[in-house]
Amino acid sequence: xxxxxxxxxxxxxxxVIRERWRRPRHRGELPGANAVAEDVNPLxxxxxxxxxxxxxxxxxxxxxFVGDSCAICTASTDxxxxxxxxxxxxxxxxxxxxDLLAVLQAEIRPTRMRCVTLPIxxxxxxxxxxxxx
Amino acid sequence: MRLDEQTRPDFPILQRIVxxxxxxxxxxxxxxxxxxxxxxxxxxxxxxxxANVHRSIHTLGEEATELYELARDAVQRxxxxxxxxxxxxxxxxxxxxxxxxxxxxxxLAKGDEIVVTELEHHSNLIPWQLVARDRGAALKAVxxxxxxxxxxxxxxxxxxxxxxxxxxxxxxxVLGTILPVTEIVRRARTVNAITVVDGAxxxxxxxxxxxxxxxxxxxxxxxxxxxxxxxxVMYGRRAVLDSLEPGRGGSEMIKEVWIDHAQWxxxxxxxxxxxxxxxxxxxxxxxxxxxEKLGIDRVAEHERALTRQTLEGLARIPGVTLYGPxxxxxxxxxxxxxxxxxxxxxxxxxxxxxxAVRAGHHCAMPLMRRLGVVGTSRATFSVFNSPDEVSxxxxxxxxxxxxx
Numbered sequence: 001x002x003x004x005x006x007x008x009x010x011x012x013x014x015x016v017i018r019e020r021w022r023r024p025r026h027r028g029e030l031p032g033a034n035a036v037a038e039d040v041n042p043l044x045x046x047x048x049x050x051x052x053x054x055x056x057x058x059x060x061x062x063x064x065f066v067g068d069s070c071a072i073c074t075a076s077t078d079x080x081x082x083x084x085x086x087x088x089x090x091x092x093x094x095x096x097x098x099d100l101l102a103v104l105q106a107e108i109r110p111t112r113m114r115c116v117t118l119p120i121x122x123x124x125x126x127x128x129x130x131x132x133x
Numbered sequence: 134m135r136l137d138e139q140t141r142p143d144f145p146i147l148q149r150i151v152x153x154x155x156x157x158x159x160x161x162x163x164x165x166x167x168x169x170x171x172x173x174x175x176x177x178x179x180x181x182x183x184a185n186v187h188r189s190i191h192t193l194g195e196e197a198t199e200l201y202e203l204a205r206d207a208v209q210r211x212x213x214x215x216x217x218x219x220x221x222x223x224x225x226x227x228x229x230x231x232x233x234x235x236x237x238x239x240x241l242a243k244g245d246e247i248v249v250t251e252l253e254h255h256s257n258l259i260p261w262q263l264v265a266r267d268r269g270a271a272l273k274a275v276x277x278x279x280x281x282x283x284x285x286x287x288x289x290x291x292x293x294x295x296x297x298x299x300x301x302x303x304x305x306x307v308l309g310t311i312l313p314v315t316e317i318v319r320r321a322r323t324v325n326a327i328t329v330v331d332g333a334x335x336x337x338x339x340x341x342x343x344x345x346x347x348x349x350x351x352x353x354x355x356x357x358x359x360x361x362x363x364x365x366v367m368y369g370r371r372a373v374l375d376s377l378e379p380g381r382g383g384s385e386m387i388k389e390v391w392i393d394h395a396q397w398x399x400x401x402x403x404x405x406x407x408x409x410x411x412x413x414x415x416x417x418x419x420x421x422x423x424x425e426k427l428g429i430d431r432v433a434e435h436e437r438a439l440t441r442q443t444l445e446g447l448a449r450i451p452g453v454t455l456y457g458p459x460x461x462x463x464x465x466x467x468x469x470x471x472x473x474x475x476x477x478x479x480x481x482x483x484x485x486x487x488x489a490v491r492a493g494h495h496c497a498m499p500l501m502r503r504l505g506v507v508g509t510s511r512a513t514f515s516v517f518n519s520p521d522e523v524s525x526x527x528x529x530x531x532x533x534x535x536x537x
Contacts, residue, residue, distance in 0.1 A: 045494040045501060045507045068507045069475065070477040070478050072478075112477075
């Protein structure tokens with residue numbers, strides 16, 4: 001058998017994605033969360049559940065997520081959680097795919113963009129309270 | 134000569150370099166590649182003979198009609214149908230299953246039962262969900278056992294005198310399980326239920342004989358068996374087709390039309406409204422002739438050898454879990470997961486080495502839930518795949534644990 005080196009993977013898996021896939025900083029449960037939403041990516045069955053504690057003034061005090069998702073989706077969700085922590089609700093709502101891609105530093109192909117954007121739609125649902133767990 | 138050594142020069146796409154590596158295409162279960170004979174037959178049709186079929190009283194119209202109907206003869210021969218009138222062309226497996234569900238659905242009443250299995254592709258589940266909802270029928274699923282086979286004891290119990298339809302895959306697109314078609318059909322027949330077999334994963338790999346399978350309907354796509362996209366086959370047993378009203382209306386499926394009613398055309402055209410996929414039928418003929426020239430039994434043996442090599446190789450890699458029957462007596466399908474890696478990441482990492490596999494739920498979410506996974510990665514084989522490709526694939530999978 002020849003020795004293969006699958007570590008290349010083009011520019012798809014950046015160091016940021018690898019690092020946050022191995023050691024997500026915001027993964028876990030959030031007891032007392034007051035805004036929660038969960039959704040799936042119909043393409044692959046990935047599932048992400050976002051839990052937020054929002055203060056009465058609208059500031060997002062804490063964010064945690066759990067789910068069953070690929071490296072890109074997990075890293076993207078972790079980055080999103082970091083970006084919105086401590087921010088007012090309206091600023092969190094304005095986060096777009098480009099903001100996440102800027103941090104992820106990866107060449108995401110169109111077929112995998114849903115992996116990046118799934119947490120954005122889950123966040124919108126959590127903030128709107130349109131989907132309850 | 135090994136089959137792949139003979140066939141590889143016939144597939145132009147195998148010259149592709151993907152991510153700096155020669156393409157290794159292990160996704161024929163989703164859609165196979167096409168031999169030059171298919172591509173050229175379709176080009177030649179468009180360059181020489183194209184016109185609409187059946188009512189064009191001119192030379193090209195007659196040529197196109199003849200070529201289109203020749204495809205029906207080729208399919209009849211390929212699947213061992215009793216007559217050409219039993220071969221109906223559709224847009225593909227999904228279209229065929231939808232057509233059957235709509236057509237049979239009109240005859241169902243409240244309380245009637247439809248039986249499927251837990252391993253069905255969504256294409257053989259959702260149409261029945263819609264019918265069950267519309268007609269007040271009950272939808273029941275036969276469970277899958279741990280070894281990936283269908284629970285025939287449960288099947289025995291789930292089929293009742295109220296069962297009107299039993300719909301199931303011939304070969305699972307995830308597990309590769311070959312279902313005992315004749316056995317299930319005979320059980321269904323004891324209650325006079327109509328049997329519908331999804332043959333999408335079987336037609337490219339197994340010798341088909343409708344007279345031996347005894348089912349009422351058998352459906353498959355051309356594009357998974359070296360043919361073009363956009364055309365499929367709905368085989369229907371003549372007595373059953375004769376007893377059914379057409380599912381869909383339009384031109385070609387009628388004999389005479391008045392404003393408020395119409396007289397239906399003969400079989401098989403009664404079920405083929407509108408302009409059919411003519412060039413695709415020409416391509417399907419070429420694909421069938423290509424497979425017949427290779428020999429279906431030789432194709433099956435070649436793919437079985439690749440499947441066996443893959444199963445044995447993956448079983449030796451730590452952290453790899455295999456799904457489906459623990460034997461190469463299955464379709465040319467191997468589903469697996471790698472511990473600590475998501476199936477999509479496995480597929481992306483393999484793609485970086487030029488190896489194309491499929492990943493995700495494979496349009497079988499209830500089965501994924503049963504297996505307790507979000508998805509799997511899946512390698513599927515065709516006539517052009519080689520043992521060397523499998524070796525490269527196995528070596529790459531073995532190195533994946535350190536890749537992310």
